[in-house]
Amino acid sequence: MTNIEAIFIWIALYIYFSSFIAFLWGFVFKKEKPVIWGWRLALIGYLPHNISMIIRWVETGHAPVMRSYENATLGAWFILLIYFTIRWRSKKLEILGIAIVPIILLMIGNGIMSKPYLEPLSPPFRSNWLILHVLFAWIAYGTFCIMAALGMVYLLKSRALAAGKEIPFYERFPDLNILDYLLVKTAIFGFIALSVGVGAGAIWAYGLWGRYWGWDPIETWSLITWLVYAIYIHLGVTLGWKGKRMAWLAIVSIIFVFITFGGIGFIQGIHTTIL
Amino acid sequence: MKFIKKSWDFLGSRKLSVFIFVMAIVYYLLLYAFSLVVPDWWLANLSKLLPYKVLYLLFVINLVICEIKWIPAVLRRCKKPAPPASPEDLKRFRDKSELAEDSVNAKAFASYLKKRLYTVSEGKRHGELSPGAENPFLLYAYGGRFSPLGNVMFHIAFILILTGIYVSLQYRFEGKVYLVEGQKFTGTYGEYAQLHAAPGADFMKTPFLVKDIKTDFWGSHLLFTDLRADITSGEKTFPVWLSKAGSIDGYRITIEELNYTASYILSDKNGRLADQGAVNLANFGPGSFDSFQIPGFPYKISLSIYPDAVLSEGMLVNRSMNLNNPASQVKVVKNKRLLYSGVVKGGQPLFFDDYKLSFPKISYNGAFSIVRDPGLRWIIASFFMMITGLVWRMIFCRNEVALVQGEGKVFIYTRSDYYPVTFKGKCSKVAMTKGRAS
Numbered sequence: 001m002t003n004i005e006a007i008f009i010w011i012a013l014y015i016y017f018s019s020f021i022a023f024l025w026g027f028v029f030k031k032e033k034p035v036i037w038g039w040r041l042a043l044i045g046y047l048p049h050n051i052s053m054i055i056r057w058v059e060t061g062h063a064p065v066m067r068s069y070e071n072a073t074l075g076a077w078f079i080l081l082i083y084f085t086i087r088w089r090s091k092k093l094e095i096l097g098i099a100i101v102p103i104i105l106l107m108i109g110n111g112i113m114s115k116p117y118l119e120p121l122s123p124p125f126r127s128n129w130l131i132l133h134v135l136f137a138w139i140a141y142g143t144f145c146i147m148a149a150l151g152m153v154y155l156l157k158s159r160a161l162a163a164g165k166e167i168p169f170y171e172r173f174p175d176l177n178i179l180d181y182l183l184v185k186t187a188i189f190g191f192i193a194l195s196v197g198v199g200a201g202a203i204w205a206y207g208l209w210g211r212y213w214g215w216d217p218i219e220t221w222s223l224i225t226w227l228v229y230a231i232y233i234h235l236g237v238t239l240g241w242k243g244k245r246m247a248w249l250a251i252v253s254i255i256f257v258f259i260t261f262g263g264i265g266f267i268q269g270i271h272t273t274i275l
Numbered sequence: 276m277k278f279i280k281k282s283w284d285f286l287g288s289r290k291l292s293v294f295i296f297v298m299a300i301v302y303y304l305l306l307y308a309f310s311l312v313v314p315d316w317w318l319a320n321l322s323k324l325l326p327y328k329v330l331y332l333l334f335v336i337n338l339v340i341c342e343i344k345w346i347p348a349v350l351r352r353c354k355k356p357a358p359p360a361s362p363e364d365l366k367r368f369r370d371k372s373e374l375a376e377d378s379v380n381a382k383a384f385a386s387y388l389k390k391r392l393y394t395v396s397e398g399k400r401h402g403e404l405s406p407g408a409e410n411p412f413l414l415y416a417y418g419g420r421f422s423p424l425g426n427v428m429f430h431i432a433f434i435l436i437l438t439g440i441y442v443s444l445q446y447r448f449e450g451k452v453y454l455v456e457g458q459k460f461t462g463t464y465g466e467y468a469q470l471h472a473a474p475g476a477d478f479m480k481t482p483f484l485v486k487d488i489k490t491d492f493w494g495s496h497l498l499f500t501d502l503r504a505d506i507t508s509g510e511k512t513f514p515v516w517l518s519k520a521g522s523i524d525g526y527r528i529t530i531e532e533l534n535y536t537a538s539y540i541l542s543d544k545n546g547r548l549a550d551q552g553a554v555n556l557a558n559f560g561p562g563s564f565d566s567f568q569i570p571g572f573p574y575k576i577s578l579s580i581y582p583d584a585v586l587s588e589g590m591l592v593n594r595s596m597n598l599n600n601p602a603s604q605v606k607v608v609k610n611k612r613l614l615y616s617g618v619v620k621g622g623q624p625l626f627f628d629d630y631k632l633s634f635p636k637i638s639y640n641g642a643f644s645i646v647r648d649p650g651l652r653w654i655i656a657s658f659f660m661m662i663t664g665l666v667w668r669m670i671f672c673r674n675e676v677a678l679v680q681g682e683g684k685v686f687i688y689t690r691s692d693y694y695p696v697t698f699k700g701k702c703s704k705v706a707m708t709k710g711r712a713s
Contacts, residue, residue: 089696120493120500123517185693192429192665199658203651208518210449210529210646212654213440215318220307224300231296238289 001069001116002059008052009073009108015045016105023098030169039087039094042101046080053077062121065134072111075261076104078138079145086146092174099149129204136197137222143190144229144257147183151250154179158244180243183250184236191229198222221260228256287340295334302327323444335437342430349423358396358415359677359688368677368688370699374707379685381413381678384706388676393418413678413685418671422692425668432660439653448476448526448647453555454485455536455640468642479526479645483508488639490533492596504530504641515643525647532642534559535580537603537634541569544629555640556580561593564606574614574627577606580637584620591618601637669693676702 001009019041026034053073056064064070083100086093153173160170174182201222202212213219232249235241285291310318321327359365385395395416451469452460460466462480472478484507491501502517506528513521520527535556541549550569558565558579566577583594584602591602600620607615607627614627624633676698677688687706691698 119498122499123502125518127518181695192661192668195429195661196658196665199654199661203655203658206648206651206654207520208529210527210644211648212443212651214315215306215310215322217307217310220303220310224303224307227296227300227303231293231300234289234293234296239293 001118002055005052005055005059008048008055009112012045012047012049012052013105013108013112015041015048016101016108019045019097020101020105023095023101026169027095027098030167032169032172035095035097035172038097038101042080042097043084046077046084049073049077049080056118060118060120062125063131065130066119066121066125068114069111069116071134071261072107072114074134075138075141076107079104079107079142082139082142082146090174092172093150093153095153095173096146096149099152100145103145124208127204127207129200129207132200133197133204136193136200138197140190140194140197141257141261143186143193144254147186147190147250148254150179150183150186151247154183154247155244155251158247176243180246183246184233187229187232187236187250191226191233194222194226194229198226218260221256225253225256225260228253283340286336287344288337289341291333291337292341295330295337298330299334302330331437331440335434338430338433338437342427342434345430346427349427352423353421355394355420356417356675359412365677365679365688368675368690369695370689372687372689372699372703374685374687374703378707379413379678380706384678384702385414385416387705388416388418391418393674393676394420411680413680415675415677417673417675419673419692422668422671422673425664425666425671428660428664428667430664432657432664435653435657435660439650439657441650442653443473443648443650445473446475446647446649447471447473448478448645450479450645451531452643452645453534453640454643455553455555456485456487456638458640459484460643476647479524479647481508481523481526483523483528485641485643486512488530488533488641490597490639499533502530502533504643520646527646529644529646530641531644532559534640534642536638536640537578537580538636538638539569539576540633540635541572542631544631546631549630564604572630573609574630575608576632577608578634579604581618582637584618598637598639603634603637605632605634607632674698678706 019038021038022034022041023038026032026036026038053064056070056073060066064074079100083096086096154176157170157173157179158176160167161176173179201219205214205219206212232246232253235249236246306318306322309321313321357364359367365371381397385397388395393416395414397414449469449471450467452466453468454460459482461482462478464470464478486505486507488504489501490499490503492498493500499517503514505512505514506521506523508523515521515528515530517530520529522528535558536553537556538551538553540551543549550572552569554567556565556567556578561581562579564577564579566575568575581591581593581602581604583597583599585592585594585600591604594600602618602620604618605615605625606613607625609628615625617625619625619634621637622633622635624631626632672694673690673692674694675688675690679686679688685706687699687703689695689699689702
């Protein structure tokens with residue numbers, strides 16, 4: 001990592017941290033303004049985050065798809081992009097940052113603690129299928145993070161409503177039926193993106209290792225994650241499950257995503273060697 | 276008959292789909308747990324055991340029956356939607372906004388929608404949609420009625436995937452051969468270091484020659500920036516890479532690993548040749564040793580290769596990982612007794628007991644993977660089917676809009692499968708903007 005890149009990524013980290021504090025403040029004390037500031041800070045932090053990624057791209061001559069650090073910054077970038085897009089569509093959803101920003105912090109923090117040195121693109125990564133694989137995998141993971149955050153917001157709001165409390169803070173949240181609707185739609189969107197990501201990964205793997213599936217731990221876990229969300233969609237769309245149990249399921253399901261991506265450093269397999 | 280119907284309903288039920296998914300998760304968690312403690316081949320065998328096969332079979336049956344039951348329903352949904360004829364029909368719209376009556380121009384809005392390939396039914400105020408009755412509908416339009424076909428495509432993609440897996444299991448061929456620069460592969464069984472051939476697979480029989488192996492590293496790091504071999508088959512010479520295959524008769528060939536091959540000459544004290552040959556080593560990376568024994572001699576010879584070595588102040592320094600100026604760090608041991616330890620360059624002899632040993636040439640050898648998998652084309656087809664389904668569903672999204680007049684106001688009712696907020700906002704904005712413009 002060059003000094004200038006390090007400066008920008010650390011600036012981004014500090015701003016994201018401030019954003020998290022603002023969200024936490026707003027959430028704990030049920031204040032609206034800190035939440036708005038949390039969202040603004042996250043948006044401000046995105047700028048140095050982007051600059052650091054561009055610097056790295058220029059320095060290495062390739063997209064940031066190699067090893068833990070680049071994957072972490074790219075993943076965080078995608079998650080935030082999806083968060084900003086959703087917030088842009090509905091102001092009421094800026095509260096999702098309470099779950100999104102700490103995930104971003106943990107991801108980038110973990111990436112920085114790995115080996116962020118600059119490397120040229122090694123032959124296994126020179127494939128258009130890899131770009132598709134990474135792009136769609138991150139779109140999926142980002143969407144699932146948003147979905148888990150929606151689940152949390154759903155539970156908070158439903159708890160407040162059940163208690164009969166009239167707290168203006170919770171009125172900022174979207175209605176429960178809208179949250180219900182968004183939960184299923186994000187699940188479908190993420191699921192389709194994950195399917196494409198896994199498919200592109202399989203074709204890339206064939207080009208590299210001569211086989212499209214090898215029961216590598218990450219492959220196995222990504223399949224498990226895919227199945228978990230397939231269950232979610234079938235329960236929500238075809239069996240008509242709604243409400244709290246779907247919200248809980250959205251939160252529990254994200255654990256599988258974290259294991260699939262976050263567990264890479266702790267388990268052995270071909271993906272471990274590559275990442 | 277009743278039993279058949281019940282079985283049909285059960286095997287094509289969504290509850291069974293969910294059950295299969297849950298069971299699959301349990302099975303794969305087991306597989307993952309085993310992957311931590313057993314070798315790959317054991318794992319591959321485990322994934323082919325009967326319980327897994329039963330699950331896959333159940334999955335296929337469930338998927339196919341669901342599709343058969345589902346397709347007529349989807350086709351029904353693709354029919355033209357009926358325009359809302361009564362306030363009761365408006366319940367199917369999810370969103371409703373109120374617009375000021377004088378700001379709306381239904382005609383201009385209709386032409387805007389038509390340009391975007393919507394099917395539009397226009398009604399005069401209190402007019403045409405339900406002839407004879409007082410009708411408050413000004414306009415009704417829909418788009419993307421074939422959107423549900425995207426879902427069908429997405430699910431059919433899984434049938435293609437399963438077909439691909441089946442074809443692979445029946446016809447896949449995979450072999451690995453170690454070849455040195457200049458060595459010819461003749462296609463015999465004994466040449467393969469590893470071999471996995473499905474029951475219906477054909478062996479590769481076409482010979483080829485490894486003309487040379489070229490590699491490039493990132494400075495002195497153990498990181499490839501290029502690994503390629505030039506292969507000659509018949510009169511054609513073509514390159515193969517680590518991640519980009521060359522093809523001979525439908526078999527894809529890649530170079531997977533790189534290592535060193537050392538040629539050696541062993542002669543006795545009178546200069547008579549005792550033995551000569553070449554040995555493939557697994558000692559890639561300076562400092563990494565591999566050993567071999569010359570048949571009939573009690574010496575264990577260990578080598579570590581420094582591919583671009585120079586001596587600097589008595590120290591061996593490796594300038595790069597490219598094989599420019601190789602030197603070998605050699606240890607010769609007999610009955611656990613070290614007879615020789617030192618560094619020799621190409622052709623330079625070393626002496627132990629009554630023998631002279633030299634390594635005149637260090638060259639690359641590569642592990643070449645030879646694969647033929649007819650299942651891949653099914654997998655690729657399924658991938659494109661999946662993408663098409665996704666794009667179809669997203670782009671030809673099912674949208675409906677109705678403009679309804681009443682009590683001096685105009686209400687806009689919208690419904691969109693994927694973009695309800697945007698669609699509602701856009702429709703309201705356009706309906707009013709067009710009105711103002713007119």
